[in-house]
Amino acid sequence: MHGSKIPIWFFIGVLLVTYGLLITGYGIYELATGQLADVALSQAHAPVWWGATLLALGIFYMAKFRPGKAKK
Amino acid sequence: MHGIVPAANASLPAFLLFSAEPLAHLRLLDIAIIAIYFGMVIWIGIYLKGQANTSEEFFMAGREMTAWIAGLSFVSANLGSLELMGWAGSAYQYGILATHWYWIGAIPAMVFLGLVMMPFYYVCKTHSVPGYLGLRYGKGASSVAAISFAIEMILMSGVNMFAMAVVMKVVLGWDISFSIIVSSVAVALYVGLGGLRSAIFNEVLQFVLIWGGALLVPILGMIQAGGVMGLKKQIMHNMQTMTGGVAGDSYFHMWRDLGSFSANPMGVHWSGIVFGLGFVISFGYWTTDFLVVQRVLAAHNLRAARMAPIIASFFKMATPFIVILPGLLGLVLLQNGDGSRRELVGEDVVAACSMTGSGAVADVAGCQAAMSKTSLSAAAQSKVLAGGPDAELHSYNQALPLMMVRYLGPGLLGLGITALIAGFMSGMAGNVSAFSTVWTYDIYKSLINKKGSDSHYVLVGRLSILIGVAVSIGAAYLVMHAHGIMDYVQALFSIFVAPLLASILWGMFWTRATKLAGFIGLLSGIVFSASLFMWVKLTPSALASVALSPDAKPMAENVFRALWAFLFSSIVILVISLVTKARPIAELDGLVYGATKLPTEEPVPWYRSEYTWALLVVVIFAGLNILFW
Numbered sequence: 160m161h162g163s164k165i166p167i168w169f170f171i172g173v174l175l176v177t178y179g180l181l182i183t184g185y186g187i188y189e190l191a192t193g194q195l196a197d198v199a200l201s202q203a204h205a206p207v208w209w210g211a212t213l214l215a216l217g218i219f220y221m222a223k224f225r226p227g228k229a230k231k
Numbered sequence: 232m233h234g235i236v237p238a239a240n241a242s243l244p245a246f247l248l249f250s251a252e253p254l255a256h257l258r259l260l261d262i263a264i265i266a267i268y269f270g271m272v273i274w275i276g277i278y279l280k281g282q283a284n285t286s287e288e289f290f291m292a293g294r295e296m297t298a299w300i301a302g303l304s305f306v307s308a309n310l311g312s313l314e315l316m317g318w319a320g321s322a323y324q325y326g327i328l329a330t331h332w333y334w335i336g337a338i339p340a341m342v343f344l345g346l347v348m349m350p351f352y353y354v355c356k357t358h359s360v361p362g363y364l365g366l367r368y369g370k371g372a373s374s375v376a377a378i379s380f381a382i383e384m385i386l387m388s389g390v391n392m393f394a395m396a397v398v399m400k401v402v403l404g405w406d407i408s409f410s411i412i413v414s415s416v417a418v419a420l421y422v423g424l425g426g427l428r429s430a431i432f433n434e435v436l437q438f439v440l441i442w443g444g445a446l447l448v449p450i451l452g453m454i455q456a457g458g459v460m461g462l463k464k465q466i467m468h469n470m471q472t473m474t475g476g477v478a479g480d481s482y483f484h485m486w487r488d489l490g491s492f493s494a495n496p497m498g499v500h501w502s503g504i505v506f507g508l509g510f511v512i513s514f515g516y517w518t519t520d521f522l523v524v525q526r527v528l529a530a531h532n533l534r535a536a537r538m539a540p541i542i543a544s545f546f547k548m549a550t551p552f553i554v555i556l557p558g559l560l561g562l563v564l565l566q567n568g569d570g571s572r573r574e575l576v577g578e579d580v581v582a583a584c585s586m587t588g589s590g591a592v593a594d595v596a597g598c599q600a601a602m603s604k605t606s607l608s609a610a611a612q613s614k615v616l617a618g619g620p621d622a623e624l625h626s627y628n629q630a631l632p633l634m635m636v637r638y639l640g641p642g643l644l645g646l647g648i649t650a651l652i653a654g655f656m657s658g659m660a661g662n663v664s665a666f667s668t669v670w671t672y673d674i675y676k677s678l679i680n681k682k683g684s685d686s687h688y689v690l691v692g693r694l695s696i697l698i699g700v701a702v703s704i705g706a707a708y709l710v711m712h713a714h715g716i717m718d719y720v721q722a723l724f725s726i727f728v729a730p731l732l733a734s735i736l737w738g739m740f741w742t743r744a745t746k747l748a749g750f751i752g753l754l755s756g757i758v759f760s761a762s763l764f765m766w767v768k769l770t771p772s773a774l775a776s777v778a779l780s781p782d783a784k785p786m787a788e789n790v791f792r793a794l795w796a797f798l799f800s801s802i803v804i805l806v807i808s809l810v811t812k813a814r815p816i817a818e819l820d821g822l823v824y825g826a827t828k829l830p831t832e833e834p835v836p837w838y839r840s841e842y843t844w845a846l847l848v849v850v851i852f853a854g855l856n857i858l859f860w
Contacts, residue, residue, distance in 0.1 A: 164282070167300060167432040167435050167436065170274075170275055170432070170436060171436055171439050174267070174271050175439070175443070177267055178264060178267070178443070178646060181260060181642055182264075182642040182643060182646065185641055185642045186642075195640075196640025198636075198637065198638055198639060198640045199451070199637050199638050200451050203451065203454065205447060205638070205639075205640075206642055206643055209447050209643065210642070213443060
């Protein structure tokens, strides 16, 4: 909780970045190959934009709450 | 709300066991996402071990949590995955009436906790809710509350563990023992290592994951349904087909049809919703259940402790978006493999029509009889009886997983399943961390060993987590082999909550309430409430007496039973207090309104004041209820 410790928001950022990379990566693969998953609204390419949203949030949290910088 | 699961959900796991084909198959990417989640929660536990050395650190997280962390943890400990699925199923059955459990069934109580009750819990520096009762009424009331709470926590944890494992079996085909062991060992590890701080940190993480994994379903569903108007139009059309239009309109009104039990699909009356749910059950859970109150007690100062429930209430008000909306969307969007509309049914019908390994209905006559009581079309019934692929019935409780499977492809499905697992684990971590504190402080230290060192109590706390998880696993297997126990375990919360609320409210706001009155009021209230429960259990027609109407449905029982039990306990406390000697006012400082000088808080700008945010909550809450009247 204190500045010298890793805040929970940083852990959340790490997890969101990891998930964002994996899901966006899969979405781009789908987009590139045209092999869409057998689910409803697959043409909406949810993995691309939802993965990118997770990635952006994760980067924000990692940057804002990186160890050594964060306040409570 | 923990313990107040929808009636349809009450026997969820027992019947789901009969399902044959899993709903989904995970890819490597999905499994990687789930594995990364487990790795992260255990890493957090290991990282925080060094900050859980003293009892204050282990049991109270060092009382260092900010308002945001305490608030998100407060609401996350309540966001169990079974609750998510149960209420999505209820929304499928009853429409937006189910939202009452998220709005009037939570928001007023959360604001009241933050503004009115929190100062007393916080100023008296109690470690637990039974601890507060001990300070106010003495050891008798405290011990009754502590022992009943500890038993409830462990049994509930076991039941939820089993129910979650069955969901994983139905959705993914996972082995029941595998799910039970992996999830419980992970929870035991991270709570046992890092104590309450680890539980709270993981609950915040789990909260983010639940939203990240579940939010996409209503977004995609609303796109496909054509927005709010499209959804409404299609539900009205489907309801007209199923019921001749009787219930369709009621699906969109929260209050309009609560004037009589028979006018709404839930079979409840506004008086039960307002007084039973909105007051007794809601205030009982959100202000006296130590599972959630413990999170707020860990706040770093009084202002943070008051702000935490208010912050949480904003997220609680938003939760129907990921719970109720998917249930409503399921009514119009779920389809069978041949493109026809998939109608969900009750767990009893799913069980009656369970299939053999070869894909045929095991008990044709029983299945026919069960289906005849549903709105399933003749064609749909014939299809089930013919058996084969895609013929299997699904229950209301599967609405949310079915919607996930419908929209979420590789990766996103893993995230959705992780959201369900995270929901389960946050609830279980809440159970075991609260159990550990109550066991150590209010049972072991109070009744067994008063003279242990601080490190001894930390050790007892760690061991109690391991033992608690082990007993929970035992309870899970017990329920697996004796399904009838489940209804009783799930009723425990509703039996204890009303007498506990009466004892605490009278104790906190009436200086005249006496020690004996608190003890007898709590104990007799529990006996009264349990008697009402057993009366309806053994004589189902008694429901009409408990809920005051022959048209009442099981959902009405919980709310009216709680109301009567609260009134019974209150009368007992009032009468005994008036004929016994009260404690001197001076002894009640820090415990009772009117006898306590609350600490003065540093002034803050209006936009950071808890009163400003509470007012905003109240305005939004009122607006939403008017909007969906």
